Amino acid sequence: MAAKISVGQIPAMFARRQQTAFGVGRRLQSTSSQTQNPAYPLYPSVAQLLREKGIPKSDVSKIPASGPKGRLLKGDVLAYIGKIASDYPATQAATLAKLTHLDLSNIKIAAAQAPAAPAAVEEKVVAAPPPMISVAVSVSLAAVLSAQKKIQDNLGVTVPLSRFLAIATDIANDDLPRLASFKPSADELFEEVLGSEPINTSRGAYLPELNAFEAPQTVRSKPVTEDLIDFLSAKSSKKSAPAAYVEPASGAASNVFSLTVPVDEQVRAKEFLERIKMLLSVEPARLVL
Structure with a gap:
């Protein structure tokens, strides 16, 4: 049996329908790719690339932008004209965003190392002197x-x-x-x-x-020559001992x-x-x- 709706319930139902439609629109807007933020000018390198490729300024709003704060990058332009893969700028932007955060989850405190054993004293080998x-x-x-x-x-x-x-x-x-x-x-x-x-x-x-x-x-004995006068006068009662002298060898x-x-x-x-x-x-x- 179908439920009956009173006249007083119609305004409330209408308000809920508007809120639902507004939420769906917000989700659609968030999922859609953003383009160049008009609050910022184009990067000089991007403007130079647009001129080289012959892309008019009217098409700039059609190019998805992946830069910071919604700014257009050179990769976005190259992906738009088919020079690189269309998902390359978004992939690179995600990689850069990941690298901007320091991941400390894998850091572990190292275990205390045991004190190293004292090195053995090297014995100095002294060469034996030659004979x-x-x-x-x-x-x-x-x-x-x-x-x-x-x-x-x-x-x-x-x-x-x-x-x-x-x-x-x-x-x-x-x-x-x-x-x-x-x-x-x-x-x-x-x-x-x-x-x-x-x-x-x-x-x-x-x-x-x-x-x-x-x-x-060589030691030799040298004969002593006695004076004749002394001998005759008997002054010498004894013969003098022979004197010894040294003769060089x-x-x-x-x-x-x-x-x-x-x-x-x-x-x-x-x-x-x-x-x-x-x-x-x-x-x-x-x-x-």
Whole structure:
């Protein structure tokens, strides 16, 4: 059975119908795309694009606007003329709107880390020193002493023994044979490539140790010559004991020149000492004259 409507209810029904129509209109307006807000001018870049594409100002109100506060963007124009997808400006606007808000929902407080264990102390490895060897040679200084005396007698100049030894040491260090483990420099290798002979010698820096052992001196008895007058006058009742005197031993003292070097330098050190022996034994006067 149909409900009866009284005359007094008609105005109320009419008012409710108007409110319903107004709400539907608002929803339709919110769902429709907005266009350029007339309260703001066009961006210069958008105006330039409109001129380039030949779009009149009358069509600006037809282009959906996705910019802030309803402003038209270049992407809106490109989507309107079909250069890009029609939903591209709206998608980008939504992405930018999402990025403007800092999302802290995934932040978690990190757990406290356990204290790190103390690092193990590294033991320094000290390389063992190379094995050493002592090289020695016996050198007679008789020729040096003879040359020293001749210079004193002829020139009146006293040349100390240290002068002979210093000059002999300096000369003996020149052009000593290189070690087998020696590696030539880059310059030397380049010279060999160009045809130069390899350099097999180098200057040493040896300073020999000198150990001198003096030869024993000979003690002889010297006969005492008694005065004849004293003998006849019997002034001397006893014969005087023969006086002893010291006679220098023949030859010079024995001298040992030695070096303590690594084992791989034995040949090089031996060569140095042999040169010292030759320089001090054969015409040593040439060292200082």
